Amino acid sequence: MKRSIRTTVLSVGALIAAFGLPAGTAHADTTTPRVDLRVLVVTDGGPAVQAITAELDSAGTPYTQVDLTRSDRPTIDPTFLADTVDGRPRAKYQAVVLPNDNPFAPGFAEMSALTAYEQAYAIPQVDAYTYARPQVGLQYFVVGGYAGSVDGAQAAVTTAGQAGPFGYLDGAVPFEDNSPTVGESYAYLAQPAPGADFTTYVDAPIPGTARRGSLVGEYRHDGRRELVVTFVYNRYQQQYRLLARGIVEWMTGGVHLGASRNYFSVHVDDVFAADDRWDTQLNCTPGDVDCAGGAGTPSPIRMTAADAEYAKSWQAGRGITLDMVYNGAGSLDQREDNNGVDALADKLQADRAQFRWINHTYTHAFLGCEQDTSVVPWRCATNTNGSTKWISRNAIDDEIALNRVWGQNFGLPLQNDELVTGEHSGMAVLPQQPQDNPNLALSLTGNGVKWLASDNSRDPEQRQVGSASTVARYPMNVYYNVGKAAEAVDEYNWIYTSRAQGGSGICEDHADTTTCLSAPLDTATGYAGRIVPTEIHTALGHVLANDPKPHFIHQSNLAEERLAYPVLNGVIDGYNSLFAANTPLVNEPMRDIGAELKRRGLWKSAVQAGQVTAYRVGDTVTVVAPNGLDVTASLPTGTQRAGAAYGTPYAGRASGWTASTGAPITLTLPSSTPAAPSAVAAARPAPVSAPAPGTPVPPAVREGAEDTDRR
CATH class of the missing domain: 3.40.50.880 (Class I glutamine amidotransferase (GATase) domain)
Known part of the structure; x- marks a missing residue:
């Protein structure tokens, strides 16, 4: 030895x-x-x-x-x-x-x-x-x-x-x-x-x-x-x-390429519209495509002016700005059915500057293939030669442009390069529609759309659709078709229990589903006791993973029993209990999230291709990258580039993006930085x-x- x-x-x-x-x-x-x-x-x-x-x-x-x-x-x-x-x-x-x-x-x-x-x-x-x-x-x-x-x-x-x-x-x-x-x-x-x-x-x-x-x-x-x-x-x-x-x-x-932050943005879909309600007896949603043959009687869920006031006060107290994803025709329908009165729209119009606003198309129409709803699940209608019947470009243009004009006339502070289609439609949805509607890309380009929402559960990676880059969004298991906790639990039980227990059997058919239940939840306690903690855990996991993708809920979740707030509060409270004040939640609009994802993709490709060189000599960091590439780094607070402060502070460091011209980027570390050899x-x-x-x-x-x- x-x-x-x-x-x-x-x-x-x-x-x-x-x-x-x-x-x-x-x-x-x-x-x-x-x-x-x-x-x-x-x-x-x-x-x-x-x-x-x-x-x-x-x-x-x-x-x-x-x-x-x-x-x-x-x-x-x-x-x-x-x-x-x-x-x-x-x-x-x-x-x-x-x-x-x-x-x-x-x-x-x-x-x-x-x-x-x-x-x-x-x-x-x-x-x-x-x-x-x-x-x-x-x-x-x-x-x-x-x-x-x-x-x-x-x-x-x-x-x-x-x-x-x-x-x-x-x-x-x-x-x-x-x-x-x-x-x-x-x-x-x-x-x-x-x-x-x-x-x-x-x-x-x-x-x-x-x-x-x-x-x-x-x-x-x-x-x-x-x-x-x-x-x-x-x-x-x-x-x-x-x-x-x-x-x-x-x-x-504390000196490295790359950067990390903790993000939490929340989109509220279907604002101004009404969402159909889950039927606890039929186990489907009357008025939606999951109820065969038009079974049941629709029972709409829609926010009130009081709900809008609550949303405004809530976000002011939590330091979060909600993204209101709106359908203008919903307000038109409400006024037609109520002698011209729409108290919700009036309230949101008065408080429009307190929220961010995203075009969700005028009527929330499905923009992919023409749906044949005579069967469950639905299927794409076909032409006589067997080809798919697609929603036309003119129909897509109308949905985008009419909602844009309605929002502008309503005084909404719009960013017209952002779009969320109804149900993320127009893009591929398996198994019925395995490809994008070919008319979607043409319409997006013609209407100047740069950022298009996608569903992270089926389309997670950023990709190009015409002029638009996708921004994947995380769905929450706070369903669009429920306004009360008992309804939410009933639907949850239907989805995640076995057929023998009266459920859909999805867990038997898809072994990778992780929220399967061994027994149905109590409708009186299951929402607060199981669904809310599970959703908090999942969403907080995204927040802690340097993931800027937004989460989305629906206006119905801010109505009636206001089911979304226990989840949103749980995420924010949980986060605040863990992190110091120098590491706040980052709450970004959709376009900024899209730009961040795009920069990351280009940066990752350049790094993997060996196109980026960076090194430290003493207190000087030098980065060489291709012309036009945005460079990201995390450095001690007080780092300078050409006499100006580098980046913005976060988590005790300075980080950000710097455009490369192809020439070396020189960064000077503060004297307090631990010395290199x-x-x-x-x-x-x-x-x-x-x-x-x-x-x-x-x-x-x-x-x-x-x-x-x-x-």
């Missing part, structure tokens, strides 16, 4: 020499190294590393991945990690992410190379999920610690964590416990080992004691810095989503520990599936 350790120490020294670095500080090279703004991710296929790469992908932060399960992967050696550019030493990666503190097979050659590299260039290392033991600066968990489930644990950011990489959080880091029968989170809770230079950033109570154990902390040793994470997670779990930003900020020192100096060689022992991963974490509700 002594012989093998000695061999390892010597190999580290040899590796330092291999980097072309001096053997000691007396004759150190004073040339400031270049550190490329790219992360090295070493993966074994586990969920924790996958979660970190998902965060990098979402933000647009470049990384290189080495898959340990592939036989054709590159070898991690000094040449792979560093070289010289224009006579200046270059570190190719600003941070290293490993599955654990040492995932390599016995022999240690690659771990030795990484150790020497991290020492030479002051490169931090993230241990994505590892075992608590002295090799990572912690006591063994058997010494007054804990190993096991932490489902439902109330973890917290420590004082050091809030002063450091997790300062955007308010303190609490609650662990999910979504099922009493499924283990979702496993952790090692331990305190720092005696004499270890270890700072805990996130901790949790050690069961049965008054002590707390580390879940996330920094271990400094042998000229290296490791972020030690001792709980397992996947990319969708709330506890990880809360900490993901801080993990990236820690590893990059001012000279490449070798740290003393250190023994490389044995590979980390295996760590358990609960099945629920390995699966890592996001909700796939049918909405």
